[in-house]
Amino acid sequence: MTADVLGPDNAFWIDGEWLGWDSIIDPEETKYSRLAELEREAELRLKYPNADPTLVPYFQDLLTLAEAYFCDTGQHLNVYGDIGELFGAIMYGIKLHKNHAQGSDGRLGNDFVEIKTISPINSKEKTNVRLDRHFSKLLVVRIDDDFEVSGRLVKRANLPKRAGNSLRLSWANMPEAN
Numbered sequence: 001m002t003a004d005v006l007g008p009d010n011a012f013w014i015d016g017e018w019l020g021w022d023s024i025i026d027p028e029e030t031k032y033s034r035l036a037e038l039e040r041e042a043e044l045r046l047k048y049p050n051a052d053p054t055l056v057p058y059f060q061d062l063l064t065l066a067e068a069y070f071c072d073t074g075q076h077l078n079v080y081g082d083i084g085e086l087f088g089a090i091m092y093g094i095k096l097h098k099n100h101a102q103g104s105d106g107r108l109g110n111d112f113v114e115i116k117t118i119s120p121i122n123s124k125e126k127t128n129v130r131l132d133r134h135f136s137k138l139l140v141v142r143i144d145d146d147f148e149v150s151g152r153l154v155k156r157a158n159l160p161k162r163a164g165n166s167l168r169l170s171w172a173n174m175p176e177a178n
Contacts, residue, residue, distance in 0.1 A: 050093030059086040067147040076121050084117030084141035087149050092139065103134035111136040113153075118142040118171055125171040132165040142171050 006018035013019075044053040062083050069077050085105055088094040094106040094113050104112035114135035116127040120143055127140060138159065141151040158175045159167060 048090050051090040055086055055089055059083065059090055062086065063143075063147060063149065066143075070120070070147075076119065080117045080119035080121075080143055083143060083149070084139075084151075085115050087141050087151060088113065088115045088139045091151060092153060094139070108137060113137045113139055115139045115141060116169075120145050120147065127169055129159070129167045129169055130165060131162070131167055140169065140171065140174060 011018040011020045044056050094108045096106040105115040106113050112135045139153045154175050
């Protein structure tokens, strides 16, 4: 029996004909069912074990929007910092501070984390880090020209020593992640 043939294994008999289950299951209905919701949440927890699953759709939607806008207009939206922070929360489990909090962007356990994002606009793949900020770890997030996102988490103690309040870091020469 092929998959296209309806019978007792894949359909039910009503009013003199076989009706397949696919013809009566409304995709919109299953999209909002509790089981479908739990399956999506389980899939997200498997893919992003450190994440608050409620943040993942915002990250995915924001990244998709930034890419679509660039493809349609050739211009960039000013959202890459937010994408970088959401990436840190999802991939590393960083608990983000409220917007515009002074000193750092979030916490990872007892560590304060500063998050810097290198956007596709930044062809040299460099970022400036203010050393007068209160953080013990630095997460540098890179969004490349293909809108692929990656990150490196570094202890502040492993950053190059420098006089002054600013450090210029290159993605290619980042200290080892830990």
